Amino acid sequence: MSKAQDTMLYLDGVSVAFDGFKAINNLSIIVRPTEMLAIIGPNGAGKTTMMDIITGKTRPDAGEVMFDGRTDLTKLDEATIANLGIGRKFQKPTVFESHTIWDNLEMALKKPRGIFNALFYTASDDDIARITDILDTVRLLHRKDEFAANLSHGQKQWLEIGMLLAQDPKLLLVDEPVAGMTDSETEETAKLLREIAKTRSVVVVEHDMSFVRELGSRVVCLAEGAVLAEGTLDQVSANPVVIERYLGR
């Protein structure tokens, strides 16, 4: 327990198997408060499964998953974990397509999530200012009344990042945020994530090496459900095992 102190996310010896296939095998990762961590690794390395475990979608067979040094996440469900302050962006951008961009953010905004709170909710001036602010950050202010379905792939990614911000989480799990983005958009995203990481912990899963370089964060390389190498991007990409198993292929 004491080892988890002063960490935002603490995974120790986590394993999960699906029909005998070990998707995660004795995985241990630590993320500190206001730290950014980039996770790279080949397909099937268990990156998404790891996020499923942290967010309560999948229960680990063994191991410890602690949030904020004290909360055991393995006993909680998705909604509880989300309300504790863990936000997740999916690999395939998932926004609510039949709602407007504004409504997407309004739903995500950190507010009591009860049924009757939602039924009688009216946006306060503060809420409106906050949503406007976020829309400005993710550059969608001019399209706020359009349906989310009309956004391009890259814009949906940004809207989803905006929804994450609206949730005001302590820890952000961001799965492939720059897939489908142009180079300049990718650059902007890196800048935005670095900005976010000043006040929150961020875990980014990404394949795009130049993007990971721009993040300038600590890097963990996963393979077959376990940590293969850890360090700066240069250290990790110079690691012969990483080259053999991931980069060199």
Place this chain on the structure above:
Amino acid sequence: MLTQALFRALDKKAIWVIGIFLAVAILVPMANLLIPPGQFGHVPTYLVSLLGKYLSYAILALALDLVWGYCGILSLGHSAFFALGGYAMGMYLMRQIGSRGVYGNPTLPDFMVFLNWKELPWYWLGFDNFWFAMAMVVVVPGLLAFIFGFFAFRSRVTGVYLSIITQAMTFALLLAFFRNDMGFGGNNGLTDFKDILGAPVQAQSTRVILFAATAIALALSVLVCSMIVNSKLGKVMVAVRDAESRTRFIGYRVEYVKLFAFTVSAIMAGIAGALYVPQVGIINPGEFEPGNSIEVVIWTAVGGRGTLIGPIIGAIVVNLGKSWFTSALPEFWLFALGALFIFVTLFLPKGIVGLWKQVFGAGRQTAEPTPPTPARSADIERGEDPSTFDNPQPRPAE
């Protein structure tokens, strides 16, 4: 708080719909009572009751639309809630018969005398009181939906599996109510009603009032539904319909959202049933028939799900068609209904309202995106995010 919610509910469309049915509640009775028979514009009393029946079906369709069109729960058991509301009303009406029954027993309904029962079963107590019976119209369907929904949604039963168990629920009730020893009149059901609140059920004035009450109930249902779907909760319901697991990951308890919609919907269906029974004069276990629930789905699909006016139009149009068909070509009605459903599913996925928008709304900027849930196979597989690892076993709820 409530006033703001009410204000939100009264958008332009809702005001129109509510206004229309309030006007209907006044105009149809006037056309019946003030214009003498034979003169142009007179609405005969039998037609008033028939229209009242259609409007109670419209409330039922609206109730289904709230769970199906807005929250993505395809319930094939809504006739159960409708029938339970109807039975609660029927029990009140039975107790009003008093000693005017065939056997002249002042407390026991005829069928109980016939079965040689000596006293009223405990669950019939209190039903001689109108307001107690009206409370039961709301409580019984609401409680059943709450308990049923609590377990079903908590265990994350979705899609066709949920549809099948709702169907099983209504079928189980059908079988139970067929039994004589259940004490609800067996396969004859409850009928031969005399009075409601002291007024004879068959009288013209009573029928007109029942019609007006149904039209007002429909207008109020539209108001309540509009209040729900225009609130943030309504948006969350649509979010659950379109991307269930995503809604969970932003922190909403999807099972409670569904439970709320399902319970409110069941209560509305119960009220519809209670208004239906005095106007048709009978309630029997046939109302639990699984096929009835499926018909409600067809009305809603034909009118246009996910809109407030669609299910109302669908219920009225399809039932007008049914009334015509069952007198002109009775043996072809079910074929026509099936063909209609296939036609609507293939060519009008957004129903009559969708067609209307396509034809007349093209000029204005009303082009809504096609939600990722067409009326077809989407109901079979929903909720699971395709991007995340497909967990082979459904996770236990605890």
